[in-house]
Amino acid sequence: MRVLQALPALHSGGVERGTVEFAADLVKRGHESFVVSEGGPMAEQLRGQGSTHIFMPIHRKNPASFGQILPMRKLLLELKPDIVHVRSRMPAWIIFLALKSLPARERPAVVSTFHGMYSVTPYSAIMTRADHVIVVSRCVQEYVRNYYSVPEEKLTVIQRGVDVDAFRQRELSQQWRDRWFRQYPQLDGQKIIMMPGRISRWKGQLDFLAMMAQLIGDRSDCHGIIVGGAEPGKEHFLEELEKERARLGLTEKVSFLGQRNDMTTLYLLADLVCHMSTKPEPFGRTVTEALASGTPVVAYDRGGVAETLQACFKEGLVPPDDVEGFAKTAIRLLDDPFPSITIPWRFRLEAQTDSTLEVYENLLAQRQAN
Structure with a gap:
């Protein structure tokens, strides 16, 4: 054809x-x-x-x-x-x-x-x-x-x-790790909680900061990374997020990484990936990619993202907008060394x-x- x-x-x-x-x-x-x-x-x-x-x-x-x-x-x-x-x-x-x-x-x-x-x-x-x-x-x-x-x-x-084999059959090279921790020394020895997605109010970065504030109270060995750039005209929201990070006392515990071209590597690096959109998403590709990498995901139970987690990793589902429940689920999954992730054929x-x-x-x- x-x-x-x-x-x-x-x-x-x-x-x-x-x-x-x-x-x-x-x-x-x-x-x-x-x-x-x-x-x-x-x-x-x-x-x-x-x-x-x-x-x-x-x-x-x-x-x-x-x-x-x-x-x-x-x-x-x-x-x-x-x-x-x-x-x-x-x-x-x-x-x-x-x-x-x-x-x-x-x-x-x-x-x-x-x-x-x-x-x-x-x-x-x-x-x-x-x-x-x-x-x-x-x-x-x-x-x-x-x-x-x-x-x-x-x-x-x-x-x-997603090309599951392309995500799974990879390893973090020591060279990449050395370069990464030179650039972000604050992440060395920390459990890395990743929030991927462009900087936009409905993507849920404010919820992520609130969740991290609760999580850090119980797990001081965690560091959050927000990965994604601000679209033109959305720079003011990034400034709002930075102010909220400071207000919550998270300046040393949450880093903004901006737009990256090494997402497949970051999925392997992260200990946990979060999806916190404030309205239903049609699909949520970052969720499937993270799970394909073998990294557990926590997400609100709504939209196409919930369909993916229902099929691949039910343990990561949290009632919509329940920030406290999200933090508790994140802590529980961080303590699970063998998350039961399956990727059905249709994904x-x-x-x-x-x-x-x-x-x-x-x-x-x-x-x-x-």
């Missing part, structure tokens, strides 16, 4: 990483893989793994982006993809408007993925116009069914997969690729039958 994936950009984030990993898997299986986006650092990785990246500024959520309709039409006519897989709303609008002027027999099958619980608006509803809709968790499936009236037969739940990258290809093949078979 010839597959074209479309998304805004290739900078960082779960959707971007998932797109690049899936593209690499397509190539390994002998398919032709193309990705159209505004580009970014991950485009080089994409090309290095055998896919073709096509630069097109389809990322802006404003009317100027509609200037890309004719270039997109030209691209679709040149590539003649069997499948176009849209992973975001603005690229979906551009693609559907480009397809309108093509003869029906020349239009590819279109698949969309709801990576989140998008606002219920005509702008978001474009994702439901695909021939088939993939959702990343059961909670997103319920949301799409309830708010967009998408029929059951048009929806498929495919959890985001593995191979399963995600198998299931997505099955959606593609079914669509193409239906077209041939008609």
